[in-house]
Amino acid sequence: MIKTDTQIKIDTLDLIGNTPLVPLDKIGSDLPAKAFAKLEMYNPSGSIKDRLALGLIENARRSGQLEPGGTVIEVTSGNTGIAVAMICAIMGYKALLVMSDKNSEEKQSMMKLYGAELILTPHTVQADDPRSNYSVARKLAEEIPDSIFLNQYDNPANIECHYQSTGMEIWEQTGGNIEAAVIGAGTGGTISGVGRYLKEQNPAIKIIAVDSEGSILSHYYRTGKIARAEHYEVEGIGSDRLVKALDFSIVDDMITIPDREAFLTARGIAKTEGIFCGGSSGAAYAGVLRAITKHRLSGTIVTIFADSGNRYLSKLYSDKWLMEKGYK
Ligand code: PMP
Numbered sequence: 001m002i003k004t005d006t007q008i009k010i011d012t013l014d015l016i017g018n019t020p021l022v023p024l025d026k027i028g029s030d031l032p033a034k035a036f037a038k039l040e041m042y043n044p045s046g047s048i049k050d051r052l053a054l055g056l057i058e059n060a061r062r063s064g065q066l067e068p069g070g071t072v073i074e075v076t077s078g079n080t081g082i083a084v085a086m087i088c089a090i091m092g093y094k095a096l097l098v099m100s101d102k103n104s105e106e107k108q109s110m111m112k113l114y115g116a117e118l119i120l121t122p123h124t125v126q127a128d129d130p131r132s133n134y135s136v137a138r139k140l141a142e143e144i145p146d147s148i149f150l151n152q153y154d155n156p157a158n159i160e161c162h163y164q165s166t167g168m169e170i171w172e173q174t175g176g177n178i179e180a181a182v183i184g185a186g187t188g189g190t191i192s193g194v195g196r197y198l199k200e201q202n203p204a205i206k207i208i209a210v211d212s213e214g215s216i217l218s219h220y221y222r223t224g225k226i227a228r229a230e231h232y233e234v235e236g237i238g239s240d241r242l243v244k245a246l247d248f249s250i251v252d253d254m255i256t257i258p259d260r261e262a263f264l265t266a267r268g269i270a271k272t273e274g275i276f277c278g279g280s281s282g283a284a285y286a287g288v289l290r291a292i293t294k295h296r297l298s299g300t301i302v303t304i305f306a307d308s309g310n311r312y313l314s315k316l317y318s319d320k321w322l323m324e325k326g327y328k
Pocket of ligand 1: 047077078079080184185186187188189190191235236237278280281306307
């Protein structure tokens with residue numbers, strides 16, 4: 001029974017972070033190492049990006065760049081947009097989000113339900129094209145008065161958010177007993193912030209990034225050259241341009257996962273562990289499996305499940321879609 005004499009006020013923003021870290025015991029029962037996943041779908045808007053959106057908007061508000069009633073502009077693969085939309089709804093700002101049309105309809109609907117305006121850009125164009133999501137967002141920020149462009153891809157505060165929250169939480173939740181962290185890279189903010197924090201505590205911890213096949217990131221990591229991006233379906237990881245939020249200096253290895261492996265692994269996690277996660281989480285766990293073999297890991301490995309499968313019911317969790325794409 002609720003005690004009426006006790007006033008409990010919990011702000012939605014207080015629910016951001018402090019997500020659970022769970023062992024992946026069943027799916028990994030025969031592995032030489034023990035993997036744990038940090039379940040970021042437990043953030044209030046449903047993904048790891050609540051941490052980032054709150055950090056970037058708070059910075060802009062405190063520095064006076066964002067005034068009451070102002071417009072927050074951001075380029076997103078969906079989750080940052082949803083998080084920005086939620087926080088703008090709470091704080092009374094307008095949210096204007098720019099996203100490639102490859103990202104799921106579920107994500108588009110979520111941004112709109114929080115009251116944000118969404119502009120879709122064609123996924124077929126390269127990053128330097130004026131029609132790309134980044135070019136469109138930058139132009140809008142120049143044109144719209146009282147607006148700020150958060151620019152998660154090039155903002156050093158992206159790394160800082162994960163250094164202060166995600167990295168510290170992982171260190172505390174594991175009691176510092178970690179051999180490796182295997183984390184998907186999109187903007188690169190999560191792996192860079194978490195990796196920096198963990199390496200400061202113990203430089204022996206291996207930081208392994210997971211990239212999508214078709215993205216430019218792992219090719220750049222291996223060769224120092226920027227290739228032309230190819231299309232890939234997994235959402236949230238991979239990039240078609242080099243970004244400042246990815247600090248390659250803390251990355252010990254980069255593992256590339258094709259779409260099919262990411263999607264089938266995510267479905268396997270639901271069936272064995274009862275965890276309903278997105279395609280990037282499937283890629284992250286596929287990366288854990290490859291890292292165990294490649295780096296002969298035998299201790300504790302931490303990975304991050306960035307969001308929930310309910311954002312992809314019409315995609316990787318649809319048999320019809322999987323078959324149409326030739327993944328099944
Ligand atoms: N997975 C999903 C589903 C995401 O939305 C993102 C964010 N782009 C990531 C992984 C990667 O996080 P980061 O941008 O911090 O590299």
